[in-house]
Amino acid sequence: MVKNMTEGNPLKLILEFSFPLLLGNLFQQTYNVVDSAIVGRTLGADALGAVGSTASVQFLVLGFCIGICSGFAIPVAQRFGAGDLRGMRRDIFHSDVLTAVCALILTVVCSIFCGNILHLLQVPDNIFEDSYRYLLVIFLGIPFTLLYNLLSSMLRAVGDSRAPFLFLAFSAFLNILLDFFCILVLKMGCAGAAAATVISQAVSGVLCLLFIRKKVPTLQLEAEDRQFRADRAVRLFAMGAPMGLQYSITAIGSMVMQASVNALGSIYVSGFTAGMKIKQFALGPFDAVATGVSTFSGQNYGAGEEARVRKGIRIGVTICVIYAVLMGILMIIGGRVGSLLFVSADEGAVLDAAAQYLRCIGFMLWLLAFLNVCRMSTQALGFSGRAIFSGVVEMFARVGVCLLAAPHFGWNAICWADQAAWISASCYIVPTCIWCIGTMRRRRGKPADLHQEVD
Structure with missing residues (x-):
């Protein structure tokens, strides 16, 4: 259902929009958890480590896919908020073309260099073969990842978060059965x-496509919308690429972190994998609320509503802080018990490593309330370059801990690498977001300056 977020109670709108996203994230993480649990319980700790050893490179590549699709949706949300449906549909067409090109390039390059990537990550020999087979299949599925993320991003840009959730929920149950x-x-x-x-x-992805064709005329393209213009494509790519690069730059730090863990041996690889799965599950609400605030901010930017943008961001941060405190306590107290989902009780060393990692994460989880909401809102306001720099800061902090501290402090350093990255990035993005909102005063009355119509 298409929803205009430029009118009505901001708290209600954000919660209504974010709730399906939250459920979708939970379903997605649930089938990720089940996926890992089945692997760990049926194939053993080494197989779990094989899957987990590829997590950072998956984040690098698939994160880029998710990022560019979210970036392409920013002008769509802004044009929808401004009532420019003709320009919105032209942006959608060019997004389709750019996504198809990216799908072809990424699939071919990543599949060819799959083995080289795993060697770069220092994947242990005893799990290398399983890691290679797992990662190669994931790479071959990149076009499907892009298909779903592009279409779901477009639906969310016009205020519909319910349909993508329903399709994701169905695919989650299907994934478990498969x-x-x-x-x-x-x-x-x-x-x-x-x-x-x-x-x-x-x-x-296919379900999203069929739904748009049958139920969402606002997003359906007409013949006049399918006219390719290089200048429009370049402008759109300039919106999408920084968001994709933000994910990828952050993932580079995660790859260095994964390589440092891999160097510690398969016990820590398995413990890190179990801890990461629980952490990813816990991060779902941050992403859901931040995406809700981002869409809210994008539409209201298009409508020139500065006060609503400010209020929406404050509401998003407050919601996330409350959640972070509660979830942090659970991770501190119950990290070891939660890790039993992936590792049998007789793997004591693996469970200890996972529990320590989760305890350290739990103490600083609240930082993500500020980092995620402010970063995604900065992107929604059209400042993708400034948002990507927060990813650069995050990367350098995480890499610095792994390269400088991990050789001396081992697993203890790994357990605090994420927090160092979050602190560093938050110190940059929070004041930056405040500054970006302030620029709306100078643009009042001309919110589409960054996305001028191309005739």
Whole structure:
């Protein structure tokens, strides 16, 4: 359902928009958890480590895919808020073309260099083969990842977060069923877990496409909208690429972190994998609320409503801080118990490593309330370059801890690398976001300056 967020109670609008996103994130993380649980419980701790050893490079590549799709949706949300539906549909067409090109390039390059990437990550020899098979299948599924994320981003840009959630929920249940089938029946091992994920992603993407064609005339393109213009494509790519690069730059730090963990041996790789799965599950609400605030900010920027943008960001930060405190306590107290989802009770060393990692995360989780909401709002206001720099700051902080402290303090340093990155990035992005909102006064009456119509 298309929803205009430039009118009405901001808290209600953000919560109504964010709730389906939250459920979608929870479903997505649930099938990620089930995926890892099935691998760890049926194939063993080494297989779990094989899947986990590829997490950072998946974040690098798939994060870029998610980022560019979210970036392409920014002008769509702004034009929708400004009532420029003709320009909005032209932006959608050019986004489709750019996404198809990115899908082709990323799939070919990543598949060819899959083995080299794993060597760069220092994946232990005893899990290398399983890691390679898993990652290659994930790379071959990049087009389906882009399909779902582009279409769901467009739906959210016009205020519909419910439909993408329903399709994602369906694919989550499908993924669980396919996990059991591919791993336990077909005996495909780690590659089976990846195949289940790719097939499920493809189904959710196709469902989004069919839904738009039948139910969302606002997003349906006409013949006059399908006229390719290089200057418009360049302008759109300039919006999408920085957001994709932000994810990727952040992921570079995660890759260095993963390499540092891999160098510590398979016990810490498995412990890190279990801890990361729980952390990713816990981060879902931050992403949901931040996306809700981002869409709210984008539409209200298009309408020139500075006061509503400020209020929306304050509401988003408050919601996330309350959640962070509660979830942080759970991670501190129950991290070891939660890790039993992925590792059997007799793997004591692995459980200890996972529990320590989660305790350290729990103490500083509240930082993400400021980092995520302010960064995504900065992007929604059209300052993608400033938002990407927060990713650069985050990367350098995480890399610095891993390269300088990990050789001396080992696992203890790894457990505090994320927090160092969050602190550094927050110190930059929070005042930057405040400054970006202030620029709306100077642009009042001409909110589309960054996205002028191309005739």
